[in-house]
Amino acid sequence: MANIVLCRIDSRLIHGQVVTKWVGQSQANRIAVVSDDLDADPFMKNIFMMAAPPNIKVDCYGVAGFCAAWRDNRLGDGNVLVLFPNLASVRQAVIDGFDVAQIQVGGLGGGPGRKVVFQNITLDDADEAVLRDLQARQVAVCFQTIPEDKPQKLEDILKRL
Amino acid sequence: MSEPASQILTLTHGGWGAQLIDSLKMVAGELPGVSDLALMPVDTMSEFQDKVRSRVAAMPPGSLIVADFTGGSTSNVAARLSADFDIGVITGLNATLLLAALDLRDAGRLADQVDELVEIGRNSFRNVVKSLQQR
DSSP states (O other): OEEEEEEEEEETOOSIIIIIHHHHHHHHHHHEEOHHHHTTOHHHHHHHHHHHTTTTTTEEEEHHHHHHHHHOOOOOSSSEEESSSSSHHHHHHTTTOOOOOOEEEEOOOTTTOEEEEEEEEOOOOOOOOOHHHHTTOOOOOEESSSSTSSSSEEEHHHTTO | OOOOOOOOOOOETTTHHHHHHHHHHHOOOOOOTTEEEEEEETTTTTHHHHHHHHHHHHHHHHHHEEESSSHHHHHHHHHHHHTTTSSSEEEOHHHHHHHHHHHHHGSSSSGGGGHHHHHHHHTOOHHHHHHHHHH
């Protein structure tokens, strides 16, 4: 059965911080990217597969496909780093049966109406609603961009909004 | 009529390519058609991609993107845009590579000389102490 070593929310998916830091830190030997957009874009999918370190196997799923594979224990074996591009998709996955105990918010991009809460992590009102919902569903949420940072608890982050 | 000379766009985390370009002027003089675009921590992929896209759209066909490292958002975005534009893409920006690209653009489209540039970049790394000992 697949062992989820890290579940990270990162709008950049497989990129510098993930490749140089989190893959090694989490001792993952596989990456699962869960994104409906990416799943529908074979060219981008190829690019992200190329971005991963050579010894890391990458699989890409849509949210529904990932949850079905998780529920049926079809994700295979190994230490898996799961990446979601945004909070809405991880919430959907949790509703659909992805019973992850803990998630790490690493980066959600920027933009108007978004408030910086820690390092370069920003939240908007919709994100806050999703986070409170995840909290109610007993998912532990922390905020951390790179391993060298101290992970921030959701309760503390919500106080900054 | 021949195409205008290839341009070179570096894509770097935090914009260190701009400093590299500036410093290379010490050895290469003015560098027309060479510029950097910084990937900043708050940029989303799509914001950064839009910025790079508008920059690349203004470059002559056959131009070159040099991203700072393989697997970063800079190389991911450059890879994506290679589907839409007539450009070459290399990852692993360093001074030797950039100087070589400046030289080679006199010989024609940089996008047609990417393999050669990759080889030059590869050869730019030396174990200096070991090479000296072998002399």
